Amino acid sequence: MKTTITDIAKDTGLSLATISKYLNHKPVLPENMKKIEESIARLHYVPNQVAQGLRSKKTKTIALILPALENCLWGKIVNPIEISLKSLGFMSIVCTSKSNEKYETTLLNFLLHNQVCGVIAVDHSLDSETICILADNEIPVVCIDYIPEYIGVDTVCSDNYQKGCEAAQSFIRHKHQDLSVIGGDVNSYSIQQRKKGFLDTLKNAGLIPRSEYCVYNVDSLESAQESLKKILSLEKPPTGIVFLNYLVSLGCLAEIVNSQITVPGRLSFICFDHDTLFDALIPNVTAIEENYELLGKKAVELLIMRIREKDEKPLQHLHVPSIFYDKSSVVDVIMP
Amino acid sequence: MKTTITDIAKDTGLSLATISKYLNHKPVLPENMKKIEESIARLHYVPNQVAQGLRSKKTKTIALILPALENCLWGKIVNPIEISLKSLGFMSIVCTSKSNEKYETTLLNFLLHNQVCGVIAVDHSLDSETICILADNEIPVVCIDYIPEYIGVDTVCSDNYQKGCEAAQSFIRHKHQDLSVIGGDVNSYSIQQRKKGFLDTLKNAGLIPRSEYCVYNVDSLESAQESLKKILSLEKPPTGIVFLNYLVSLGCLAEIVNSQITVPGRLSFICFDHDTLFDALIPNVTAIEENYELLGKKAVELLIMRIREKDEKPLQHLHVPSIFYDKSSVVDVIMP
DNA sequence: CTGAAAGCGCTTACAG
DNA sequence: CTGAAAGCGCTTACAG
Numbered sequence: 001m002k003t004t005i006t007d008i009a010k011d012t013g014l015s016l017a018t019i020s021k022y023l024n025h026k027p028v029l030p031e032n033m034k035k036i037e038e039s040i041a042r043l044h045y046v047p048n049q050v051a052q053g054l055r056s057k058k059t060k061t062i063a064l065i066l067p068a069l070e071n072c073l074w075g076k077i078v079n080p081i082e083i084s085l086k087s088l089g090f091m092s093i094v095c096t097s098k099s100n101e102k103y104e105t106t107l108l109n110f111l112l113h114n115q116v117c118g119v120i121a122v123d124h125s126l127d128s129e130t131i132c133i134l135a136d137n138e139i140p141v142v143c144i145d146y147i148p149e150y151i152g153v154d155t156v157c158s159d160n161y162q163k164g165c166e167a168a169q170s171f172i173r174h175k176h177q178d179l180s181v182i183g184g185d186v187n188s189y190s191i192q193q194r195k196k197g198f199l200d201t202l203k204n205a206g207l208i209p210r211s212e213y214c215v216y217n218v219d220s221l222e223s224a225q226e227s228l229k230k231i232l233s234l235e236k237p238p239t240g241i242v243f244l245n246y247l248v249s250l251g252c253l254a255e256i257v258n259s260q261i262t263v264p265g266r267l268s269f270i271c272f273d274h275d276t277l278f279d280a281l282i283p284n285v286t287a288i289e290e291n292y293e294l295l296g297k298k299a300v301e302l303l304i305m306r307i308r309e310k311d312e313k314p315l316q317h318l319h320v321p322s323i324f325y326d327k328s329s330v331v332d333v334i335m336p
Numbered sequence: 337m338k339t340t341i342t343d344i345a346k347d348t349g350l351s352l353a354t355i356s357k358y359l360n361h362k363p364v365l366p367e368n369m370k371k372i373e374e375s376i377a378r379l380h381y382v383p384n385q386v387a388q389g390l391r392s393k394k395t396k397t398i399a400l401i402l403p404a405l406e407n408c409l410w411g412k413i414v415n416p417i418e419i420s421l422k423s424l425g426f427m428s429i430v431c432t433s434k435s436n437e438k439y440e441t442t443l444l445n446f447l448l449h450n451q452v453c454g455v456i457a458v459d460h461s462l463d464s465e466t467i468c469i470l471a472d473n474e475i476p477v478v479c480i481d482y483i484p485e486y487i488g489v490d491t492v493c494s495d496n497y498q499k500g501c502e503a504a505q506s507f508i509r510h511k512h513q514d515l516s517v518i519g520g521d522v523n524s525y526s527i528q529q530r531k532k533g534f535l536d537t538l539k540n541a542g543l544i545p546r547s548e549y550c551v552y553n554v555d556s557l558e559s560a561q562e563s564l565k566k567i568l569s570l571e572k573p574p575t576g577i578v579f580l581n582y583l584v585s586l587g588c589l590a591e592i593v594n595s596q597i598t599v600p601g602r603l604s605f606i607c608f609d610h611d612t613l614f615d616a617l618i619p620n621v622t623a624i625e626e627n628y629e630l631l632g633k634k635a636v637e638l639l640i641m642r643i644r645e646k647d648e649k650p651l652q653h654l655h656v657p658s659i660f661y662d663k664s665s666v667v668d669v670i671m672p
Numbered sequence: 673c674t675g676a677a678a679g680c681g682c683t684t685a686c687a688g
Numbered sequence: 689c690t691g692a693a694a695g696c697g698c699t700t701a702c703a704g
Contacts, residue, residue, distance in 0.1 A: 002448075002473070004681055015691040020683055029689060046445055050390045051681035055696050059386075061446070069414045069430070071612075075405030079435040086436065091446050093429040094405070099415040100422065109382055110397070110427050112338075137338070221616040254616040257593050276407075280557040280590040281617075340697055351675040356699055365673060387697035391680050674704080680697105688690080 061091040062118040065125040068099040080296030140306035146189040164197020176240040180213035183244030224251025246273035284327035397427040398454040401461040404435040416632030476642035482525040500533020512576040516549035519580030560587025582609035620663035
């Protein structure tokens, strides 16, 4: 049989309440503390989190919700979040919300009912409606890299707008005038921001890209390749391209390698998101990578703060700088 | 306030026990059934799984353990498993075991204490010791694609040995004589089996590969590229290569594209594992892909069977055929 | 088939 | 600081 708090009470001669207090870091006489610790060690007692959860109506596990686990970069954020949570005595579980049809409802039911004391939702993984219901049930939610329509939650986002601007500036600095944009789902907040920063900056420099240079809602490697191929086969192709997200960056890098475009020279480009795979394909790609460690750490801090302090501290909307790897895939344009 | 079983009892005039019976699919008079259903719908009652778990000592959630979520292909198995479980009324959570140092202990404590009624462990995600402890606590475990030293668990594996043989046969059929193997961690059960099948078949054909053609324990894209480069720069390079796992396949494909080796002709190859990315890099790669749908489905069936029937049905060790995409990266060798 | 009562392992006021 | 008692929401024998 598993040892319970009752066993520890009997073993030490103390009451259940005292053991419980010890477990919850409330004041206990030093001598009793010692007794309890010895007993716990001897009997290998581990608190039953289910019972704790039932009674106290809160558990020590938080759910990390990702949209899906295939073809997405978000796996990279799991580890940093787990590490942060662990250091604070919390456990994490990973759930996916968008990989199955209608799964979000099942997920919601699971999240309610005290299975979980907080939620970190990444990149549109939860609808605004779901977040509302969680909030109504006093389960704090922190969103990473998106701002749900229901804005009553803390958020942590990368400085995507800013990095969009920097990408544009980089091209401008290298004298590019004909610039192109390829990106995924424009409903994605991060893609929106990157795009806006890029285009705003170009506009200010009087360099609005032609419409045939801009492709959005690219949702597969294959269509990324197609889009790039099409743009490069225009009569007057652009000299620089920004890829707004992971899947597009990857597909286009593959296309660049395949079509044996010599970089640098014929085409300059900047990738949003990054993976070791990029380096395997093309050395020294200029890329902008989100700071997963910091995103995760900040999200966890916010969440735990909400869980511990129920007081109404004003909502936080943090920005975390991404990392601009200014390598060598952007070079001076060769003037005709 | 959330509605509880007590609310339903009051609302219907029935006892707690009767409601509970209804919820657990035990016989209830049709008229009462109707009353209960109406009441549940009206009051939006959803059973509290924490309380159910505490009392019955079993929950309806199972844990899917992956070694990690970065640089691994196992994200692909999450979705099929979630779908299967959902159809049986179970919920799944994904946990990673190897991404953090010493995380496995924390994970074990979480899995015990009735948070979870069963575990699916993929590809060495749990040590034999951990599996033992779970078994001692009557939490059934099913392993996918590995056989732990503690063999008291059901397993579902791809037919890796068989596919290793088929890969070799494919080269032999195309008259290759100088064959090479590049693979990852040889402690991995699937890599071991693939390797063994491949080498056994070559041996039977009198085609034992030279030792300088065989590289194992390759653990990064970069070292995969290095290994391939080295092998191809030998005085007499092999005419065919098998890549034993995802990371190696990917790294080597990148290297092949980069070094502009013209396929087919100069080099034939077969990849174990597959991803749309492969096609983006090189069209029509001959690849062997595990059947994630079937692996997941079988694992879930076994697990639920163990959860429901406590009787000692003999241990099951199932094999699931992988899919051999016999495309065109293996061609007849050009005789000198 | 139904219901009253006990109990899962823990936490929480409430006295002392 | 400590302890007795009640209770979290549900399930489980046990009578009827």
